[in-house]
Amino acid sequence: MGKLKLIAEGIIKNNPTFVLILGMCPTLGTTTSAINGMGMGLATLFVLVLSNITISAIAKLIPEQVRIPSYIVVIAAFVTIVQLLLQAFLPSLYETLGLFIPLIVVNCIVLGRAEAYANKNSVIDSAFDGLGVGLGFTIALTILGFVRELLGSGSIFGWKFIDGDGILAFVLAPGAFIVLAYLIVLFRKVTAKKA
Amino acid sequence: MAKESSFKNMVITLSVICLVCSALLGVVYSVTKAPIEAAELAKINNAIKAVVPECDNNPSEEMIEVEGSVVYPAKVNGNIVGYAIKVKVSGFGGPIQMMVGFKADGTIYNTSVISHSETPGLGAKITGEIPTRTQIVGKNPASSNLTVTKDGGEIDAITASTITSRAFLKGVDAAYKVFVELQKQQQPWEN
Amino acid sequence: MEYIIIIISAVFVNNILLSQFLGVCPFLGVSKKVNTALGMSAAVTFVMALSTLVTYLLQYYVLVPLGIGFLQTVSFILVIAGLVQMVEIILKKISPALYQALGIFLPLITTNCCVLGVALLVVNNEFTFGGDPHMLNLGQSVVYAVASALGFGLAITLFAGIREQLDLNNVPKAFRGVPIALIVAGIMAMAFMGFSGIV
Numbered sequence: 001m002g003k004l005k006l007i008a009e010g011i012i013k014n015n016p017t018f019v020l021i022l023g024m025c026p027t028l029g030t031t032t033s034a035i036n037g038m039g040m041g042l043a044t045l046f047v048l049v050l051s052n053i054t055i056s057a058i059a060k061l062i063p064e065q066v067r068i069p070s071y072i073v074v075i076a077a078f079v080t081i082v083q084l085l086l087q088a089f090l091p092s093l094y095e096t097l098g099l100f101i102p103l104i105v106v107n108c109i110v111l112g113r114a115e116a117y118a119n120k121n122s123v124i125d126s127a128f129d130g131l132g133v134g135l136g137f138t139i140a141l142t143i144l145g146f147v148r149e150l151l152g153s154g155s156i157f158g159w160k161f162i163d164g165d166g167i168l169a170f171v172l173a174p175g176a177f178i179v180l181a182y183l184i185v186l187f188r189k190v191t192a193k194k195a
Numbered sequence: 196m197a198k199e200s201s202f203k204n205m206v207i208t209l210s211v212i213c214l215v216c217s218a219l220l221g222v223v224y225s226v227t228k229a230p231i232e233a234a235e236l237a238k239i240n241n242a243i244k245a246v247v248p249e250c251d252n253n254p255s256e257e258m259i260e261v262e263g264s265v266v267y268p269a270k271v272n273g274n275i276v277g278y279a280i281k282v283k284v285s286g287f288g289g290p291i292q293m294m295v296g297f298k299a300d301g302t303i304y305n306t307s308v309i310s311h312s313e314t315p316g317l318g319a320k321i322t323g324e325i326p327t328r329t330q331i332v333g334k335n336p337a338s339s340n341l342t343v344t345k346d347g348g349e350i351d352a353i354t355a356s357t358i359t360s361r362a363f364l365k366g367v368d369a370a371y372k373v374f375v376e377l378q379k380q381q382q383p384w385e386n
Numbered sequence: 387m388e389y390i391i392i393i394i395s396a397v398f399v400n401n402i403l404l405s406q407f408l409g410v411c412p413f414l415g416v417s418k419k420v421n422t423a424l425g426m427s428a429a430v431t432f433v434m435a436l437s438t439l440v441t442y443l444l445q446y447y448v449l450v451p452l453g454i455g456f457l458q459t460v461s462f463i464l465v466i467a468g469l470v471q472m473v474e475i476i477l478k479k480i481s482p483a484l485y486q487a488l489g490i491f492l493p494l495i496t497t498n499c500c501v502l503g504v505a506l507l508v509v510n511n512e513f514t515f516g517g518d519p520h521m522l523n524l525g526q527s528v529v530y531a532v533a534s535a536l537g538f539g540l541a542i543t544l545f546a547g548i549r550e551q552l553d554l555n556n557v558p559k560a561f562r563g564v565p566i567a568l569i570v571a572g573i574m575a576m577a578f579m580g581f582s583g584i585v
Contacts, residue, residue: 028407067204070208076216077219080220091234103499105502106498108499153315169576174573176407177575179571181566285514
C-alpha cells in the first residue's frame with residue numbers, strides 16, 4: 001500500500017476524532033485553544049509512531065495471552081518519555097495539558113492502532129499508519145481548538161483581535177461537546193459529497 | 196505466528212519488556228532531571244523578579260522557610276530591599292500559588308500568580324493587570340484594609356469572580372503574616 | 387463532615403465526566419440503555435475504588451521511597467490492567483450472568499480514562515476541600531474515587547434515559563448517533579455548571 005495513501009487514510013477515512021470517535025477525553029479536555037490542541041495532538045502522534053514501530057517489530061515475539069499487557073507497557077514507556085521531555089523543555093505546555101499527558105496511555109487510538117494494524121504489518125507501514133492517524137488526530141484537535149478559541153476568547157493562535165472576552169461558554173465544558181458535535185456533522189457532509 | 200502462550204513464555208516476555216522499559220525510562224529520567232529542575236527554578240526566579248525591586252543577589256539561593264511558606268530576600272549591596280514570599284491558597288477551582296513582594300518597610304511592591312485552576316474568562320483574569328492586583332500596589336497591609344468591597348474593604352473584586360478575588364487577597368494577607376513573623380524572628384539580631 | 391464535602395464536590399460540582407472530561411468514550415458508547423449503564427457504573431465504581439487504594443499505597447510505599455517516581459504511569463496502568471483481569475475472572479466464577487451482560491465493556495474499563503485519571507489525581511494534585519490546599523490521605527482518596535465513580539454513574543444513567551427517549555424521536559439525519567449525543571452531553575454539562583460554587 002502506498003505510504004502516502006496510508007497517511008491520507010489516517011487523516012480522512014480513518015480520522016480518529018471525526019470518524020472512529022476515539023480518544024474523546026483529550027479531544028474535549030485540551031482544546032481550549034488552537035495551540036493546546038495542536039500540542040496534545042503532536043504529543044499523541046509522537047507516542048503513536050514510536051509505539052507502532054516498536055510493537056510491529058516485536059509482535060512476533062509476544063505470546064498471544066500477554067499481548068495486551070505487553071503493548072500497554074510499551075505505550076506507557078513512550079508516554080512517560082513524552083512527559084519527561086515536555087516537563088524539561090516545554091514546561092508551559094506541560095502545565096496546560098496537565099493530566100491528559102499521562103492519559104495518552106489509555107487513549108483508545110494508540111492501543112487501537114497497535115492491535116488493529118501494527119501487530120499485523122511491517123515496521124515501515126506501521127510507522128506511516130501511526131503518522132497518518134496521528135496527523136488526523138492533530139488536525140482534528142487543532143480545528144476544534146481553533147473554533148473554541150475564536151468564539152470563546154476572541155483570539156487566533158493567541159493573537160487577540162477583540163477587547164475583552166468572547167462567548168465564554170465555548171471555552172468551558174458545554175462548548176467542547178457542542179462544537180465537536182457540529183464539526184462531526186460538517187465533516188460528514190463534506191466527506192459524503194466527495195464519495 | 197506469535198510465540199506459544201505457555202506460562203513460562205508469558206512471564207518471561209512480560210518481565211523482559213518491563214525491565215527494558217524501566218531501564219530506558221531510567222536513562223531518560225536522568226537525562227531530563229537537570230533541565231526539569233532548571234525549568235522549575237526559572238519559573239520561581241521570574242516570579243521573584245516580577246514582584247520585588249531590582250536586586251544584585253540571587254534570592255532563590257538565600258531562601259528562608261517561615262511558617263510553611265518560603266521567603267526569598269532581595270538585597271542590594273547586602274542590604275534588604277524587599278522580600279518575595281511564596282504562598283498557596285485555596286481558590287475557586289483549586290489551589291492558587293502566588294508570589295507576593297514586599298518592600299523592606301512592608302508596603303506591597305507587586306504580586307504574581309504562579310499557578311491556578313480558575314475559570315477561564317472569569318477568575319483566570321487574576322493573572323492580568325486588573326484592579327484587584329493593581330489597587331494593592333504601594334499599600335501597606337498594616338494600615339490598609341485589603342479586602343474586597345463586599346467585605347467592607349477598599350479593593351474592587353473581579354466582576355462575577357468574588358471567590359477568586361477573596362482567595363487572592365487572602366493569599367496577600369497570608370504572605371503579610373509571614374512577613375511580620377520574619378521581622379519578629381530577625382529582631383533579636385537587629386538590636 | 388469533610389467526606390460529605392468530597393462526595394458533593396466529586397458527584398455534582400466537579401463531575402468527573404461533565405466537567406473533567408474523563409470517561410467520555412464509554413459514555414458515548416455504552417449508554418443506550420439504562421440497565422447497561424447501571425451495570426457499567428457498578429463495575430467502574432468497584433474497579434476505581436480498588437485501584438485507587440492500590441496505586442495510592444504503591445505511590446507512597448514503593449515509588450516515592452525508592453525514588454522511582456518516573457515509573458508512575460507504567461506501574462499504575464499495569465496495576466489497573468491486572469485488577470480488571472482479576473475482576474473478570476472472579477465475576478466469571480461468581481456471577482456468569484452479570485459477566486455475560488457486561489460483555490466487552492469489562493476489559494474496556496482498563497482504557498477508561500477515569501480510572502487512571504482519578505488514580506493519578508489523588509497522588510499528584512492538592513485538593514482544596516474545606517481549607518488550605520492539601521494532599522488527600524488514603525481514606526479521603528478512596529472516598530473521592532468512589533464519589534467520582536458515582537458521579538460518572540449518575541451522568542451515564544441520566545444520559546441513557548435521555549437517549550432512550552431520543553431514539554423514539556425524529557433526529558435530523560446528519561445528527562444521528564454521536565453528534566446528537568454530544569449536544570445532549572453539552573447541555574447536561576451546562577446544567578451541572580449550576581452546581582459550581584456550592585463547595
